[in-house]
Amino acid sequence: MSEKALDAAYLIDRLERLARSGELVEGLNPAQWDALRYLAQANRFSRTPAALADYLASTRGTVSQTLIALEGKGYVSREPSPRDKRSIELALTRQGERALKRDPLLVLAHDIAQAAGPRAELFVEILQQTLRNALARNRGRAFGICASCRHFCARVHPSSGSPHHCALLDVRLSDADSRTICIEQEPVAA
Numbered sequence: 001m002s003e004k005a006l007d008a009a010y011l012i013d014r015l016e017r018l019a020r021s022g023e024l025v026e027g028l029n030p031a032q033w034d035a036l037r038y039l040a041q042a043n044r045f046s047r048t049p050a051a052l053a054d055y056l057a058s059t060r061g062t063v064s065q066t067l068i069a070l071e072g073k074g075y076v077s078r079e080p081s082p083r084d085k086r087s088i089e090l091a092l093t094r095q096g097e098r099a100l101k102r103d104p105l106l107v108l109a110h111d112i113a114q115a116a117g118p119r120a121e122l123f124v125e126i127l128q129q130t131l132r133n134a135l136a137r138n139r140g141r142a143f144g145i146c147a148s149c150r151h152f153c154a155r156v157h158p159s160s161g162s163p164h165h166c167a168l169l170d171v172r173l174s175d176a177d178s179r180t181i182c183i184e185q186e187p188v189a190a
């Protein structure tokens, strides 16, 4: 392992601490911000307490407390899933969406944009590969983008408002769905 890789690991750790220290705003704690961010990105098959616990590598009990707090503050709602009445589907409320517009992580994103400029894409690729390595070691799920999933079939219903198809779940997918993250996602190259 190179010294530079260790330097990078220290820097990521320090940035993470700085970002977390700015998160005690809006009356939300870091775990609550994580949950809001997840719900903003996840598709309808993945907005469940169990998937959220998986994504955060947390326990269901901890996630349950986080969700109770967010529901109490009016940021998150829960409804029975239209696909399976025994499970529930979480969603951001308008208030939750508005809170994310003031997400403290936007400050870090701004700093990255300034520092990386046109190399931001390369920076993201390196971080994504680093995350894949860490997940593989921990046997974690990828939670990748739908359009990069091996089950994603693009434009098989071209005249429909949901032109794509999921071969695993056998459902139609819209362009918006294709940009979300999913608990079932399996990278094409896997």
Ligand code: SF4
Pocket: 043, 045, 145, 146, 147, 149, 150, 151, 152, 153, 165, 166, 167, 168, 169, 181, 182, 183, 184, 185, 186
């Ligand atoms: S194509 Fe993959 S990522 Fe998209 S909904 Fe289906 S399983 Fe999930």
